[in-house]
Amino acid sequence: MEIFDYDNILLLPRKCRVESRSECDTSVELGGRSFRIPAVPANMKTVVDERICTWLAQNGYFYVMHRFDLDNVQFVKDMHAKDCFASISLGVKQPDYETVDRFVAEGITPEYITIDIAHGHSDNVKNMIQYLKAKLPKAFVIAGNVGTPEAVIDLENWGADATKVGIGPGKVCITKLKTGFGTGGWQLSAVKWCARVATKPIIADGGIRSHGDIAKSIRFGATMIMVGSLFAGHEESPGKTVEVDGELFKEYYGSASDFNKGEYKHVEGKRILEPIKGKLAETLVEMQQDIQSSISYAGGKKLMDIRKVNYVILGGDNAGEHLLM
Numbered sequence: 001m002e003i004f005d006y007d008n009i010l011l012l013p014r015k016c017r018v019e020s021r022s023e024c025d026t027s028v029e030l031g032g033r034s035f036r037i038p039a040v041p042a043n044m045k046t047v048v049d050e051r052i053c054t055w056l057a058q059n060g061y062f063y064v065m066h067r068f069d070l071d072n073v074q075f076v077k078d079m080h081a082k083d084c085f086a087s088i089s090l091g092v093k094q095p096d097y098e099t100v101d102r103f104v105a106e107g108i109t110p111e112y113i114t115i116d117i118a119h120g121h122s123d124n125v126k127n128m129i130q131y132l133k134a135k136l137p138k139a140f141v142i143a144g145n146v147g148t149p150e151a152v153i154d155l156e157n158w159g160a161d162a163t164k165v166g167i168g169p170g171k172v173c174i175t176k177l178k179t180g181f182g183t184g185g186w187q188l189s190a191v192k193w194c195a196r197v198a199t200k201p202i203i204a205d206g207g208i209r210s211h212g213d214i215a216k217s218i219r220f221g222a223t224m225i226m227v228g229s230l231f232a233g234h235e236e237s238p239g240k241t242v243e244v245d246g247e248l249f250k251e252y253y254g255s256a257s258d259f260n261k262g263e264y265k266h267v268e269g270k271r272i273l274e275p276i277k278g279k280l281a282e283t284l285v286e287m288q289q290d291i292q293s294s295i296s297y298a299g300g301k302k303l304m305d306i307r308k309v310n311y312v313i314l315g316g317d318n319a320g321e322h323l324l325m
């Protein structure tokens, strides 16, 4: 198997088919809705809050609200009252089942539900998918996180509508160090490997360090890309603002860090400071323009044309040119 990651792959251009990059369509479909770009801010407490989720929904972007210290039922009611789709996260514990029961009792269905646990290839997730499919059959269920084709096949067979791939490639992740497991360091290969067997959309989650990594994820089979650190350091980001030597930063911490958990138990995440880089809306516009450029380099007009390009692996044992035959 070829092993590579975002920093040692480059995509190869094909003859341009547009006169202007503005002709390139970056939109993507997920769960029956079309979104402006295939990137979604990570469902983490220092990346999204209700205000950001509302803004994203109202402006044509996908979002996934985090699942920590909030009333999911109230969140969905608030989003629906604002005429927005509701996209929430759930765990797999008793309170999460009680949340589902409350949705049923109140006759409310969130449009998207992401089952979000560290080791998603588990009976815990199977049971929650099956509960959701029985109780809230109209919800689009994203399940994860996983890092192998077997897991993608199982999650799809258990009823997931999409799977989220990425165990430990995140910037504030220490899973690799603490456990010796994961896709950290070869996340892009893992996406490729998983996408080969997937029959439903894959969300590549973690490890995105620059906008070009979005195109690379699409090339290797992702439909949507979840991004934490690149979105964490904005003026509106929910993390605390911290000043160091006159420079402003936003805190960004892992969902499995002691900062998020409130205790030091099974910690697999850390806290870092991200330099503040302006407004989220401006980054999203720049991201869209960069994806338009990627599509044009791919010789295409729409997002999935990126899937057609060849690529090179730089350095290492797998180095060389890889041509689509």
Ligand SMILES: NC(=O)C1=CN([C@@H]2O[C@H](COP(=O)(O)OP(=O)(O)OC[C@H]3O[C@@H](n4cnc5c(N)ncnc54)[C@H](OP(=O)(O)O)[C@@H]3O)[C@@H](O)[C@H]2O)C=CC1
Binding pocket: 091, 092, 093, 116, 117, 118, 119, 124, 145, 166, 167, 168, 169, 170, 173, 175, 206, 254, 255, 256, 266, 268
């Ligand atoms: N993408 C990634 O690489 C990772 C992401 N995270 C994020 O951190 C947050 C907290 O995750 P998580 O700790 O799973 O959430 P929870 O604390 O809600 O745990 C979810 C359930 O999964 C169990 N569980 C967690 N890890 C494992 C494991 N390695 N093996 C078996 N069972 C496990 C927990 O039981 P118990 O605690 O009793 O074992 C619990 O029943 C989530 O948002 C998650 O996405 C965390 C780590 C890695």
Ligand SMILES: Nc1nc2c(ncn2[C@@H]2O[C@H](COP(=O)(O)O)[C@@H](O)[C@H]2O)c(=O)[nH]1
Binding pocket: 042, 043, 044, 145, 166, 167, 168, 169, 170, 171, 172, 173, 174, 175, 205, 206, 207, 208, 226, 227, 228, 229, 230, 253, 254, 255, 256, 257, 268, 269, 270
């Ligand atoms: N191993 C851990 N992974 C985590 C934790 N909190 C979040 N995450 C994952 O990281 C991505 C974001 O990655 P980034 O490279 O874009 O910053 C996020 O979507 C989660 O899947 C954690 O505590 N430990």
